[in-house]
Amino acid sequence: MFTLVKNDDLCYYKIDSFENSGIVRHGFTTKYGGVSKGCFESMNLRINSDDSIENVRCNYEIIAKELGMDVKRLVLSKQVHKTDIVDVTSLDAGNGLWYDNKFESADALVTNEKNLPLVTFFADCVPVFLLDTKKEVLALAHSGWRGTVGKIAALTVRHMCDKYGSCAEDILAGIGPSIRQCCFEVGEEVAEHFSKEFVDRCKAKPHIDLQGAIAAQLEAVGVKRENITDSGICTCCRSDEFYSHRVMGNQRGTMAALAMLI
Numbered sequence: 001m002f003t004l005v006k007n008d009d010l011c012y013y014k015i016d017s018f019e020n021s022g023i024v025r026h027g028f029t030t031k032y033g034g035v036s037k038g039c040f041e042s043m044n045l046r047i048n049s050d051d052s053i054e055n056v057r058c059n060y061e062i063i064a065k066e067l068g069m070d071v072k073r074l075v076l077s078k079q080v081h082k083t084d085i086v087d088v089t090s091l092d093a094g095n096g097l098w099y100d101n102k103f104e105s106a107d108a109l110v111t112n113e114k115n116l117p118l119v120t121f122f123a124d125c126v127p128v129f130l131l132d133t134k135k136e137v138l139a140l141a142h143s144g145w146r147g148t149v150g151k152i153a154a155l156t157v158r159h160m161c162d163k164y165g166s167c168a169e170d171i172l173a174g175i176g177p178s179i180r181q182c183c184f185e186v187g188e189e190v191a192e193h194f195s196k197e198f199v200d201r202c203k204a205k206p207h208i209d210l211q212g213a214i215a216a217q218l219e220a221v222g223v224k225r226e227n228i229t230d231s232g233i234c235t236c237c238r239s240d241e242f243y244s245h246r247v248m249g250n251q252r253g254t255m256a257a258l259a260m261l262i
């Protein structure tokens, strides 16, 4: 289950299985608990928007403090809807928040270092959290429709196995709040990339089940069904609580997935 944590104005989600592992601090943010105003209200974690960098850094300080992370060590991804996976070390601490992002293409981040928080961004695309509880390896992936077609979640599991010696059966997966089949209406040029079991054709236009496709690709590389937690939350249906690109367009804030081995 994804459980909502409320601390005064600050609201975010945790994955029960990750929390119970005892080896990770993590969260998935909502709109609530930050200092940003207007269309960015209030927990905007988006770099390079019309929101001020001071506000965004302040928001990072709030969520990092809540999660017991050193805000100076956050490592931000560089999401370009590709499937490149970047191994992160302490040499990358601060990337993208305190100095220019040095990654060219990094839709997935992986590390086995402790006290090194990883950060990925979302406003309808699918956050995938991965945690090998035996070898203690952590990954975050950004799986929009292109990343899902490219199987970035499955590739990240494979990478954890090949590079860090993980066994897929030891990996916990969390599929976070994101646009779901109820709202993810697409054209044929998108639908044609998905196998038909993940395309609902009952309405005028096709609707895609990204979360189902991601869960299936994780199972196909050996992640156990019972180790996969799907939040069941649609960011488009719940645009009161989440920034949704589908609802708000580009003038909006961004949520983040944050996670760190301890």
Ligand SMILES: [Zn+2]
Pocket (backbone or CB within 6 Å): 179, 180, 181, 182, 183, 184, 234, 235, 236, 237, 238
């Ligand atoms: Zn929906």
